[in-house]
Amino acid sequence: MTNAAMAMTEEGLAEPLLKVNDLRKLYAPGKGVDGVDFELWPGEVLGIVGESGSGKTTLLQCLSGMLTPDSGQIEYTGKQGDKLDIYKITESQRRLLLRTDWGIVHQHPRDGLRMGVSAGANIGERLMAIGERHYGTLRSTGEAWLREVEIDTARIDDLPRTFSGGMQQRLQIARNLVTQPRLVFMDEPTGGLDVSVQARLLDMLRNLVVDLGLSVVLVTHDLAVARLLSHQLMVMRGGKVVEQGLTDQILDDPQHPYSQLLVSSVLTP
Amino acid sequence: MTSAALNHNPDSQNDSTGYNFAYLDEQTKRMIRRCLLKAVAVPGYQVPFGGREMPLPYGWGTGGMQVTATIIGQDDVLKVIDQGADDTTNAVSIRRFFARTAGVATTESTREASVIQTRHRIPETPLSHGQILVYQVPIPDPLRFIEPRETETRKMHALQEYGVMHVKLYEDIARFGHIATTYAYPVKVNGHYVMDPSPIPKFDNPKMHGNPALQLFGAGREKRIYAIPPFTRVESLDFEDHPFEIQGWDQACEFCGSDHSFLDEVVTDDEGGRIFICSDTDYCNQRFETGARQEAV
Numbered sequence: 001m002t003n004a005a006m007a008m009t010e011e012g013l014a015e016p017l018l019k020v021n022d023l024r025k026l027y028a029p030g031k032g033v034d035g036v037d038f039e040l041w042p043g044e045v046l047g048i049v050g051e052s053g054s055g056k057t058t059l060l061q062c063l064s065g066m067l068t069p070d071s072g073q074i075e076y077t078g079k080q081g082d083k084l085d086i087y088k089i090t091e092s093q094r095r096l097l098l099r100t101d102w103g104i105v106h107q108h109p110r111d112g113l114r115m116g117v118s119a120g121a122n123i124g125e126r127l128m129a130i131g132e133r134h135y136g137t138l139r140s141t142g143e144a145w146l147r148e149v150e151i152d153t154a155r156i157d158d159l160p161r162t163f164s165g166g167m168q169q170r171l172q173i174a175r176n177l178v179t180q181p182r183l184v185f186m187d188e189p190t191g192g193l194d195v196s197v198q199a200r201l202l203d204m205l206r207n208l209v210v211d212l213g214l215s216v217v218l219v220t221h222d223l224a225v226a227r228l229l230s231h232q233l234m235v236m237r238g239g240k241v242v243e244q245g246l247t248d249q250i251l252d253d254p255q256h257p258y259s260q261l262l263v264s265s266v267l268t269p
Numbered sequence: 270m271t272s273a274a275l276n277h278n279p280d281s282q283n284d285s286t287g288y289n290f291a292y293l294d295e296q297t298k299r300m301i302r303r304c305l306l307k308a309v310a311v312p313g314y315q316v317p318f319g320g321r322e323m324p325l326p327y328g329w330g331t332g333g334m335q336v337t338a339t340i341i342g343q344d345d346v347l348k349v350i351d352q353g354a355d356d357t358t359n360a361v362s363i364r365r366f367f368a369r370t371a372g373v374a375t376t377e378s379t380r381e382a383s384v385i386q387t388r389h390r391i392p393e394t395p396l397s398h399g400q401i402l403v404y405q406v407p408i409p410d411p412l413r414f415i416e417p418r419e420t421e422t423r424k425m426h427a428l429q430e431y432g433v434m435h436v437k438l439y440e441d442i443a444r445f446g447h448i449a450t451t452y453a454y455p456v457k458v459n460g461h462y463v464m465d466p467s468p469i470p471k472f473d474n475p476k477m478h479g480n481p482a483l484q485l486f487g488a489g490r491e492k493r494i495y496a497i498p499p500f501t502r503v504e505s506l507d508f509e510d511h512p513f514e515i516q517g518w519d520q521a522c523e524f525c526g527s528d529h530s531f532l533d534e535v536v537t538d539d540e541g542g543r544i545f546i547c548s549d550t551d552y553c554n555q556r557f558e559t560g561a562r563q564e565a566v
Contacts, residue, residue: 092428099432114415114436121439128439129432135442135508157443 015077017042017183017215018063023072025062026239033059033069034239040232042182045209045216047230047247049223049262055239056219057187063217064104064185065094079182099129103176103184107191109168112175113160119146119171120156126179145174149204166197170204177208186218190225202228223266227251235259291338291371297321301339301494305485308496313458314426315409320492330363330388331489333405337386340401340485341367346374348382353390353531353548360388377551389452391473393530393552396482398499404467406488409495411455411465431463434506442511451516457504458497471505472515472531478503520545525556 016039026032033055040046048056061067063074065086074086079101086094098104106112113122120142124132132138143153149170151163160168169189176184189205190198206229209216220226226233226247233247235258243256254260289295297319304318323331341347347367351360355377363386364375376382379394386403396402412422415433425431434455441449454471458464466477467486477484477497484497497503507513521528523544530552532545547553 091424095428095430099430116415117436117440118443120443121436124439125432125436128435129430133435133507133509135439135510138439139443 015081016040017044017077018217019073019075019077020063021073021075023059023062023069023074025058025067025069027058030238031055032239033062035072036234036236036241038234038241038244040183040215040217042215043213044232045214045218045230046232046234047226048217048219048234048236049221049226050236051221051262054236056221056236058239059236060185060187060217060219064102065098076183099126100179101182103179103181105169105172105176105184105186105189107188109160109165109172112172113168115159115161118157118159119151119163122160122171122175123178126175130179141178145178146171148177148208149174150200164197166193166201169193169201173205173208177212177214180212181214183215183217186216188220188222189218190220190222198225205229223251223263235262288370290343291341291367291373292323293321293335293338297335298339301335304494305336305339305496308485308494309483309498311462312497312501313462313464313495315493315495318492318494320489323489324366325362327490328407330359330386330405332487332491332494333386333388333403333489334363334366334487335489336403336485336487336494337363337367337384338371340403341371341373341384343371343373345383346376346381348376348379348385348551349387350385350390350392350549350551351388352533353392354550356550378555379551389468389470390531390548391469391476393527393547393549394555395476396480398481400482402480402482402484404469404484404486406465406467406486406493407490409465409486409488409491409493411453411463426462429461431457431506434463435508438506438508438511442508448507448511448513454513455506457506459501459503463506464495464497470516470531471513474503474505474513475515518545522547522553522556525553527553527556 018040020036020038023033023036026034036059048059050056062069068087076084076086078084104112120139123142123145124138127138127141142156146153146156151167151170160171163171190201193201202225218230230247233245233250234241235243235250237258243250243259250259251263254263301318304316308314308316321335323334325331347364349360349364351357354360367373368375379392384401384403388405410422412425412433416422416425438448452470453465453468454474455463456466456474456477466474479500481499483499486495505513518532520532522530522532523546525547527547530547530549533548534543534545536543
């Protein structure tokens with residue numbers, strides 16, 4: 001058990017939020033996810049790094065209920081402390097979880113946003129899906145969240161396609177956080193953005209994660225992003241976890257040859 | 270009605286045309302009747318059916334015609350309206366089609382009709398128990414505009430994931446300051462399925478609620494049937510602070526003086542002259558003949 005986890009235990013949150021046991025989803029031998037175990041505690045950010053094709057995205061899809069695994073369990077602790085086996089509960093429960101308790105930030109904002117409707121409607125959609133029927137409330141919530149993610153509130157009625165890449169990504173984050181989820185999955189949230197925009201986004205994300213006490217599963221191939229955001233790190237290769245531990249520990253003192261290679265391959269300007 | 274249709278001898282052909290009674294063969298009618306039963310049992314649910322080729326193009330009422338052909342019997346009296354009018358091309362053609370292929374009596378009077386096929390309107394005259402209203406539907410799925418995948422929309426209907434319907438209304442208010450959807454206004458049927466009421470004006474939406482008549486919807490191109498049984502709860506979607514409202518007019522009908530029916534604007538000259546008349550011709554004629562205007566004056 002990690003220090004962060006110990007702290008949580010002392011506060012009375014003795015349960016991990018997400019418990020993954022021997023998760024397996026193979027497209028071919030060595031392709032996909034081949035037996036992954038981990039625990040994610042409330043307020044913890046777990047980074048998953050690894051090269052392309054190492055199974056990062058497949059793992060994320062399995063975790064977030066979008067891809068049924070071949071075997072293994074994923075146990076989620078609900079708001080009332082109830083244990084939910086993600087692939088045993090009904091599809092309706094799973095989809096409700098996805099819309100309320102969870103958030104998914106896609107690499108491409110286009111996959112996560114409705115490009116045909118305004119920014120305000122994008123933020124309000126989840127609220128309307130769980131029964132909010134007051135336009136004024138939706139409107140003010142929309143404005144509040146635009147401010148939160150540093151988008152000019154005057155743009156609330158503009159279509160996301162008129163936004164820049166960084167703004168689209170921030171809008172996607174706002175859209176996910178509006179129902180105050182407890183667990184957010186992020187797939188390369190800073191991919192495709194230039195470094196200055198990346199820095200601002202990361203800064204914002206870090207603040208939001210701390211303020212809202214979010215648990216995050218963060219998939220990235222950028223070690224700098226992992227170091228900045230995540231407490232725990234998992235290094236994947238060929239569908240297997242080759243090293244797992246505290247982020248600083250792994251990045252400063254990698255043990256596995258592949259982790260060493262990964263850390264030594266980072267370019268420094 | 271259907272009792273007469275079921276008693277009808279399937280082997281007998283209409284001597285003058287050579288077609289089976291009401292054009293469709295009996296096997297097809299049985300298939301459509303099964304779908305209709307399912308549709309009535311699950312109000313608002315879209316039941317797929319094996320749509321047949323009809324002797325007119327998609328979009329001209331093929332879905333409605335197949336439903337009508339299936340439920341009509343020899344004793345039925347048929348009325349067909351298009352945008353409320355009995356005398357427009359589409360209405361005249363479909364009425365004549367059934368007069369020829371089924372030999373049934375036709376009427377323009379809403380009260381006398383037992384089956385009414387309609388495009389874009391619900392008659393102003395209140396319907397009574399035992400009457401059947403058949404709608405022609407172009408796009409049956411209200412979720413289609415925002416979710417193009419059929420597999421996904423079916424799931425959304427099953428799980429009642431209707432948040433996106435309000436996204437559409439939200440967009441209206443954000444853009445125009447009020448709910449600007451005026452026709453095909455989405456409704457929730459019997460507290461579960463959200464349904465596209467076909468392109469009727471939202472003026473007619475309240476008439477669907479608790480209507481004593483049976484309402485059947487047929488979409489020919491999309492091959493879907495759905496229904497609202499008599500006395501079913503039908504609610505139009507809205508926001509708490511932007512409630513559902515129907516259209517209103519400052520004018521009254523030029524012919525009959527009605528100030529409570531759905532009015533069409535008619536341009537009369539090229540100098541800005543225009544009049545408003547009832548879109549429901551039968552209703553307008555009735556009022557005109559009974560001298561409602563004189564009484565009003």
